[in-house]
Amino acid sequence: MDRFSVFSARLVDKSENFTSGHRACQGCAEALAVRLVMKALGRDTIVAMSTGCMEIISSPLPLTSWKVPWIHNAFENSAAVISGCESGMKAMMRKGKLPAKKINFVGMGGDGATADIGMGALSGALERGHDMIYVCYDNEAYMNTGIQRSSSTPFGASTTTSPAGKASMGQHTRKKNMAQIAVAHNIPYVATACSSFPFDLMEKVKRASETPGAAYVHILSVCPTGWRIQPHDAIKYGRLAVDACVFPLYEVVNGKYSLTYRPQRIIPVKEYLGGQGRFRHLTEKQVEQIQAFVDTDYQKIVKLSDEV
Amino acid sequence: MAKPMEQITWQELEIGAVVTEVGSARQYHTGSWRSERPVVNKDQCIKCGVCWLFCPDISIVRAAEGHFEADLTYCKGCGICAKECPVGCITMVGEEE
Ligand SMILES: Cc1ncc(C[n+]2csc(CCOP(=O)(O)OP(=O)(O)O)c2C)c(N)n1
Ligand code: SF4
Ligand code: SF4
Ligand code: SF4
Ligand SMILES: [Mg+2]
Numbered sequence: 001m002d003r004f005s006v007f008s009a010r011l012v013d014k015s016e017n018f019t020s021g022h023r024a025c026q027g028c029a030e031a032l033a034v035r036l037v038m039k040a041l042g043r044d045t046i047v048a049m050s051t052g053c054m055e056i057i058s059s060p061l062p063l064t065s066w067k068v069p070w071i072h073n074a075f076e077n078s079a080a081v082i083s084g085c086e087s088g089m090k091a092m093m094r095k096g097k098l099p100a101k102k103i104n105f106v107g108m109g110g111d112g113a114t115a116d117i118g119m120g121a122l123s124g125a126l127e128r129g130h131d132m133i134y135v136c137y138d139n140e141a142y143m144n145t146g147i148q149r150s151s152s153t154p155f156g157a158s159t160t161t162s163p164a165g166k167a168s169m170g171q172h173t174r175k176k177n178m179a180q181i182a183v184a185h186n187i188p189y190v191a192t193a194c195s196s197f198p199f200d201l202m203e204k205v206k207r208a209s210e211t212p213g214a215a216y217v218h219i220l221s222v223c224p225t226g227w228r229i230q231p232h233d234a235i236k237y238g239r240l241a242v243d244a245c246v247f248p249l250y251e252v253v254n255g256k257y258s259l260t261y262r263p264q265r266i267i268p269v270k271e272y273l274g275g276q277g278r279f280r281h282l283t284e285k286q287v288e289q290i291q292a293f294v295d296t297d298y299q300k301i302v303k304l305s306d307e308v
Numbered sequence: 309m310a311k312p313m314e315q316i317t318w319q320e321l322e323i324g325a326v327v328t329e330v331g332s333a334r335q336y337h338t339g340s341w342r343s344e345r346p347v348v349n350k351d352q353c354i355k356c357g358v359c360w361l362f363c364p365d366i367s368i369v370r371a372a373e374g375h376f377e378a379d380l381t382y383c384k385g386c387g388i389c390a391k392e393c394p395v396g397c398i399t400m401v402g403e404e405e
Pocket of ligand 1: 030033051052053054074076109110111113114132137139141142143144145150
């Protein structure tokens, strides 16, 4: 059941903390994800962001799309920087040098920044238990530098460094499951989200903000440029990923899993893969193999969610 | 921003390249990227705001009459609003020279 269908777009807060004039490609659902995350967080927020598409498109000097204090970081550093901000400001509040106030300390990065190069810094920050949120915008490759594979690129996707051809079926390793790596840190809140499900996404970010301690939110962010789809189909493909159970929407509160959306009709992965240029080369057999991976992974989440 | 971005030289940047004006990107008008524009049929619009919520470029505004329409200063013409509108009252129309 879709428990968010009662929400109305019209009732969503009209104020924007991430402004137009940003330079993302047409139809970039990663930029939409940033916009929605910032709606949910509000102005009392400090963001540290790793380089990547979202950093580049929002901060070409001397301009900025941000309406909150925002710190540009080297590729691997956002979790380290934001955990330092949290500790520093908490100490200053304790000493009365800053007025005590609830502030969202938020680290953000792409899938490359999160699952590859920034993994160590992120793991350290989660383990230390800072009162922070880390948001990963997962567009399933290093898009900003020209669609190179990351450890979050799905099995079978063609990228410039995992090109499909006579000798290769594209990415031949399985996508790293960052949400479950975050869960393994025993932090109080982990969630997956997608900008095609805006209410679910904003609710989860709010819950992450209300949770004392470290929270991790992993957002599937459709990238028309890298996925080789039409810009107007960006929202549709996020929906297909969720309805095919390729990217289940769930949250894990104090270790307890719960699916926040169960598709009314689970669609075959073929319907999700088809039409995406990055999967165009796949044979029927390879698609079947992907379907088998998806079925197994989804059943695991269903089982964890059904546990009482 | 006191000055248009083209006139700012590197000597005038703040130490640490700090940008002190929030949301200043709005002086960069991405509407010039567009090859198609969304046109809303006002009479069919049910004023649901779905187009507004899904626009990655924060380029849908509410008109005085209550319906929603594109802010062409920033709209890049991606077509998401037209695709997602539940009543199909947005049409993408080619821009002409
Ligand atoms: C240490 C370091 N290595 C490489 C780069 C070049 N670089 C900048 S952004 C980027 C890719 C970012 O990918 P991801 O984190 O997935 O974000 P996306 O652009 O896909 O949103 C790379 C390789 C860098 N800036 N620093
Ligand atoms: S390459 Fe992809 S993620 Fe990056 S700005 Fe373009 S559409 Fe967005
Ligand atoms: S075409 Fe795209 S950028 Fe323009 S208003 Fe519609 S959703 Fe926004
Ligand atoms: S989505 Fe369509 S019906 Fe809803 S407000 Fe936008 S134009 Fe009107
Ligand atoms: Mg990426």
